[in-house]
Each structure stands twice: as structure tokens, then as C-alpha cells.
Amino acid sequence: MKTTLLKGCTILTMREGEQPFAGDILIEGERIAGVAPVIDREADEVIDARGMAAMPGLINAHNHAAMCLMRGFSDDLKLMDWLEKKMLPAEARMTEEDIYWGTLLAAAEMIRSGTTAFADMYVCMDAVGQAVLDSGMRASLTRGLVFLQDDGGKRMQEGIDLVEKWSGAGDGRITTMFGPHAPYTCPPEPLREVIALARERRVPIHIHLAETIEETVKLRDKYGQTPTEYLYQLGLFDHHHVLLAHAVHLTRRDIGYLRGMRGGVAHNPVSNLKLGCGIAPVTDLLAQGITVGLGTDGAGSATTLDMFAEIKAATWLQKLDYGDPTRLPAEQVLRMATIESAKLLGIDHEVGTLETGKKADLILIDLDKPHLQPVHNIASLIAYGAQGGDVDTVFVNGRMLMRRRELLTLSWEEIKKQAAKRAARLVQGL
Ligand SMILES: CSC[C@H]1O[C@@H](n2cnc3c(O)ncnc32)[C@H](O)[C@@H]1O
């Protein structure tokens, strides 16, 4: 088994209550074999990590990776106009190959900005799975299910096929969920069916919830319920694991329905800001013991997949919304981007903190930059100062995916060429 020793870094383990310290990290095969002030032993490869901060890889808890092909194509619109007039028509032209290359473009961006795992909801999930295998990343894959037209069960079958074919693939790097898209695209009958199926097979569920005021109005007009009440009454929150994307528009009673749920909420602040959706009540959810992680949503709305931008937006929004700078402090928001997101993907037993025995998904951040000096408080510096471009080295499952900012599993030149060609075709005339 290959061993790699990272020497002399500042380590943020992200374990609750543990202070950062200077030390070494030993990687043995897929796993972390030691995290300590000094590890004095031989290794196949020794990396001089002085001047670097080591932390768990960032985990993007809600994404539509292949939407990178629509990055910057249509902005400054309301969500429903953006989705129905721009994204859906472009997506209707997408081939499996487009989705493969779009997902690789996302993987290149994610690795280069320190993300090691992501939760993805999209279509043609064989193409997404293949891109995850090829990139070396870790992912939870979901076939998004929109039930507005009858298709004789085809979509649902694709969701089942994904679960059967891809769960545990890539040496366990890939896990799966069922993905009813949102309350406004999933009427009660098919939604009940998905929940029953997920229960039978013990598969988690990934769904958008309460992203806009328009969604609340739609659900009230149709069912006389808030989006959260609608899902609650269908029994969704009794499920063993539910990943809710957004959860922006929640009443006090809605938050009560979520209390005690297993899984939690993926907060996507940049997408919410850009689409003018609102501010999710993150600190209220946390106060009720609800797990909250961080995601980007697709690059079609967020523009970039840089989790450091989400970290900043998340903490700033809570401070601003409550007029209280003590809300969502640095360590807490960094935990949201790592171990709390890992909980949402159901992989916190394997990743999300740096500790012996866990899978070696970790990043080195180069602090030798004007905006990252001096180092008074490393957690503050990273949460409020670091950017994706500061990430120097990335490991997933013990394998190096980037070293000194060079991608080791992906050909950037080929991805760039493929993405440009395909993106132009998708949006032509729209
Ligand atoms: C059927 S696969 C997933 C589906 O979701 C769409 N999507 C992307 N971003 C959002 C968002 O912010 N809210 C709701 N739906 C979104 C994406 O375009 C795919 O069609």
C-alpha cells in the first residue's frame, strides 16, 4: 500500500471543539493512518507542507454539475423564467456525451477549488457516474424526477437503474439517492410512490424545497399548504434520510416539521442571492438541531462551483439578516462545508474530518499569499479570506487529484475544447 506523509502543515481537523495545530498527516492507501504533531516514519512520498493549511476536502451538498455548460448563458432572471425559458430548452438538447463533458468541466473546477465530493441531481446519470469515476472524485448521484407529464414510468425506472448500477461504484466513492425534483413538479401520487420505493430499498431522498415565494404561492393555490407542509403530510420527513436543497421560505411551523428529521438542509446562498430567492433561516434551523450543509446548486445559477464563495456568502448573510456578527462564526461555517455536508451525503463515517481511519479526502491550502498573511486565526483566515484558487493539493480516497494546482486525472485542454463546442450548440438561438 502506498504511503504519503504530509509534513509541517497547519491542521484543521474539523472535529468538534478541536483546535488547529501544527503537525503531520500520514496517508496509507485510501485512508488516513495518522494525524499528529509529529509523525516520524518513512513514507513512499513525503510532501513538504510547511506554509500550507490542511483540512478535509470541501463537500458540495447540492449541485447539477453538467449545468456548467450553461454557465453565464442566462442570468438576471427570476427562477421560473430562467428555468422554463432558458435552462429546460437548453437541457432538452443535451446528449449523454454533453452531460459527460459538462460534468468533467464541473469536476475540473471543483477539484481546482478544493471540493472532493458532491451531491448531484441530474439526468443521464450513467454519463455523470462515468465522469465521477474518471475524475477520481466522490459523489452522491440522483436522477432528478419531474412528474409533470406521464412517461409510462421511464424516469422512475432510470432512478431505480441508477441506484442498482452505481451504488458503491468506484471503490465506494459513489453513492445514490432518489430525486423527486421539487414539490411543484411532483404531484402527490408519484411522490408517494417514490417515498415508498425509497423506504423499501432504504435509499435516501434528495429534493428541492421552498426555494422561492412563487413556489409557496403555487403550493398554496394547489393544495392549500406550504411546500414543507405538503412534504410533511406525505410522510417525507419520516424517511431515514432526506437531503433538502434550499429551504429558504419556511414558516416557524415548517421548521417545527423539520425538527427531528434525519438528513438535513443544503444551503445554497450564492444561487439564492443571484436568483433573488431570499435568505434561508440557517441559524434558526441549526438552533432546532437540524443539520445544515453547504452547496452551490448548478453553475447555471451560481456561475461558479467555488465552495469558498458559498462559505463567505453563508456567514455574511446570517450576520446581515439578524444584524448580528456573532451568527455563523468561522469554525461553524467551515464545519458546514465539510463534516455537516458529509452528513447530508450520508458519508460522515468515512469523510468530513481529518482523523485516523477515515478516507483520505483532504486539501492543502497555500498560505503563501498576500491575502492570507499574517496568520492570527487560521479558521477565520480560511472562512473569510481564502478562495478556490488558493488550493494547492487535493486528495480523494488517498489518491492525489491535484498537485501544485496541476490536475492529475483530467485533461484540461480536452475538457475546455469539448465544453466550448457543446455549450455553443446547446444555447444557440435561445
Ligand atoms: C431533472 S434534473 C434537475 C433539474 O433541476 C433544475 N434546476 C437547476 N437549478 C435549479 C433550481 O435552483 N431550482 C429548481 N430546479 C433547478 C435543472 O435545470 C434540471 O432540469
Ligand SMILES: [Zn+2]
Ligand atoms: Zn438545484
